[in-house]
Amino acid sequence: MNASTILELVDLSGKRALVTGGAKGIGAACARRLAEAGAHVTIADLDPAGAELAAAIGGEFVACDITDAAQLEQAVDTAAGNGGLDILVNNAGIYPTTGPVGKVTDDFIMRMLDVNVRAQFSATREAAARMPNGGSIVNMASIAALGGGANISAYSASKGAVIALTRAHANELGRDGIRVNAIAPGIIDTPGVQEQMEPLRQGGLDIDAQIAANPVGLAGQPDHIARGVLFLVSNLAAFVSGHVLVIDGGATA
Numbered sequence: 001m002n003a004s005t006i007l008e009l010v011d012l013s014g015k016r017a018l019v020t021g022g023a024k025g026i027g028a029a030c031a032r033r034l035a036e037a038g039a040h041v042t043i044a045d046l047d048p049a050g051a052e053l054a055a056a057i058g059g060e061f062v063a064c065d066i067t068d069a070a071q072l073e074q075a076v077d078t079a080a081g082n083g084g085l086d087i088l089v090n091n092a093g094i095y096p097t098t099g100p101v102g103k104v105t106d107d108f109i110m111r112m113l114d115v116n117v118r119a120q121f122s123a124t125r126e127a128a129a130r131m132p133n134g135g136s137i138v139n140m141a142s143i144a145a146l147g148g149g150a151n152i153s154a155y156s157a158s159k160g161a162v163i164a165l166t167r168a169h170a171n172e173l174g175r176d177g178i179r180v181n182a183i184a185p186g187i188i189d190t191p192g193v194q195e196q197m198e199p200l201r202q203g204g205l206d207i208d209a210q211i212a213a214n215p216v217g218l219a220g221q222p223d224h225i226a227r228g229v230l231f232l233v234s235n236l237a238a239f240v241s242g243h244v245l246v247i248d249g250g251a252t253a
Contacts, residue, residue: 010234012087013038017233018079020066020123021092023050025190026140029222030089032057033230039087042079044072066092066119073126080130087233088127090120090139090162095192096155109154116158117165124169124180134177136233139166141184143248159184163244170242179241181232186248187211188220214249 017034021027022043035041035057043050044064054061062075093116145159166182189211197207212219228247
């Protein structure tokens with residue numbers, strides 16, 4: 001094996017990447033880091049703010065509902081261009097609060113599974129078909145898949161399925177030179193998490209302290225997750241596949 005410098009190992013020059021849900025939060029941080037490493041990044045999101053970010057990083061934006069097959073295929077085609085896709089960050093998803101078991105409806109469960117599981121599966125399928133030279137797929141799971149939690153049962157189930165898909169696809173797609181891994185974030189200070197916790201703040205809970213309630217005492221930031229994504233898609237992780245990287249400040253230790 002040829003020796004490479006650190007800079008060479010993380011260099012993504014010439015690579016083409018797709019980040020779903022890349023307009024804000026974790027997805028936006030991932031898009032920025034991938035672009036910084038040299039990749040051409042396509043952001044797929046329903047939020048039009050993604051267009052401004054794409055322009056700022058020299059990438060492309062596709063308005064996309066990942067549960068819509070035609071829109072998802074268009075996004076993957078745009079990201080792949082003429083030479084094929086190299087990186088998929090399966091980040092798009094919906095947030096965890098589902099309520100007590102007795103109040104969770106079948107329609108809510110189906111929506112959670114459709115966005116967080118079925119659409120990720122579809123994105124992987126479409127991306128893998130456009131990776132003629134191999135590639136790397138990173139799925140966004142959650143520590144909720146590892147430990148559960150009250151009032152987030154449907155979310156926990158969906159993210160548990162993401163981990164199962166990651167391991168299954170790593171086995172199946174490895175023969176095609178495609179590595180598949182997942183990241184399980186802890187509580188990350190994103191607009192979505194702040195919105196979810198706002199009722200608790202109004203009830204007197206110190207949300208910022210809650211977000212930083214982990215052994216290292218830091219509030220998890222989107223860029224903490226983006227750094228993990230950069231590691232997994234780069235040649236630093238050339239021998240890593242089927243792995244779930246927990247990034248939670250030690251919360252699940």
